[in-house]
C-alpha cells in the first residue's frame with residue numbers, strides 16, 4: 001500500500017516536471033516573442049521619428065545658413081552706415097536690390113528735386129563738391145551777391161549742370177513784399193545780374209517764404225499773375241528739411257525730415273538752405289543722397305520745364 005502511494009507520488013512529480021519542462025520554454029518563447037514584437041514596433045516608431053527629425057534638420061539647414069550670411073552682410077552694412085541712419089531705410093535698400101530697373105516704366109519713376117535757397121554762401125562750394133561726388137544735379141534759388149568771392153560760385157552752379165533759379169535779389173521781405181512794383185524791380189535786378197554773371201536768363205523762381213507766406217502786403221495771387229505774364233514759373237516745396245530756423249538742427253534731424261514722407265510723393269521738391277551757418281545741411285547731404293538713391297525707382301533731378309509745379313497756393 002505504502003509502495004503504491006510512493007509510486008503514485010513519483011508519477012505526479014514526474015508529470016509536474018514534464019509539465020514544467022514543457023511550460024517554461026513555451027512561456028519563455030511566448031514572452032520573448034511578445035517582447036520582440038513590442039520592441040520591434042517601438043523600434044519602427046523610433047526609426048520613423050528619427051527619419052522625420054533628420055528630414056526637418058535638412059530643410060532647416062539652408063535658411064539657417066542664409067540667416068547667418070545675411071547677418072554678416074548686415075553687420076558690414078551697419079559698419080559702413082553713417083551715424084545718422086533713418087530706421088526703416090535699410091529695409092528699403094534691401095528691398096530695392098531685388099528689383100530690375102529695366103522693368104520700370106519711366107512714368108513710375110519717383111522724381112526728387114533737391115533745392116537750395118539763399119545762396120551763394122561760404123557753404124556753396126562744399127554743396128557743389130558733394131553733388132559732383134554723387135553725380136547729382138540740384139536747383140539753386142539764389143540771391144544777389146555782388147562780392148567778388150561769390151561770382152565763381154554762380155558760374156560753377158551753371159557749369160556743373162545745376163539749375164540756376166531766382167529767389168530774390170535783396171531777400172528783404174519788407175521791401176519786396178511792399179508792392180508789385182517793388183517785387184518785380186527786385187526780381188528783374190536779380191535776373192539781369194545773373195545774366196551778366198553767367199549768361200543764363202533765369203525763368204524759375206521761388207518766393208521768399210514760399211507763395212503761402214503771410215508776410216506779403218501784396219496779394220500773392222497778384223505776384224503769381226505777374227510771373228505768368230513774364231512767362232516765368234515759381235516752385236514751392238512739398239518737403240521741408242527744417243533747416244530754415246535760426247536754431248541748431250542736427251544732420252540726423254534734417255535727414256529724417258527729408259526722408260520720412262518721401263515715399264508718399266511721385267514728385268518731391270525738398271527745401272534746403274545754402275547759407276554760411278547751415279553746416280548741418282551740408283553734413284546731412286551725403287547720407288540724404290545715398291538714401292534717395294537706394295530707394296526703388298527714384299531719381300534725383302534738377303528743376304526743368306518738365307518738373308511738376310508744386311504750389312502752396314493756386315494761380316486762381
Ligand SMILES: [Zn+2]
Pocket residue numbers: 117118167171208209
Ligand atoms: Zn530765402
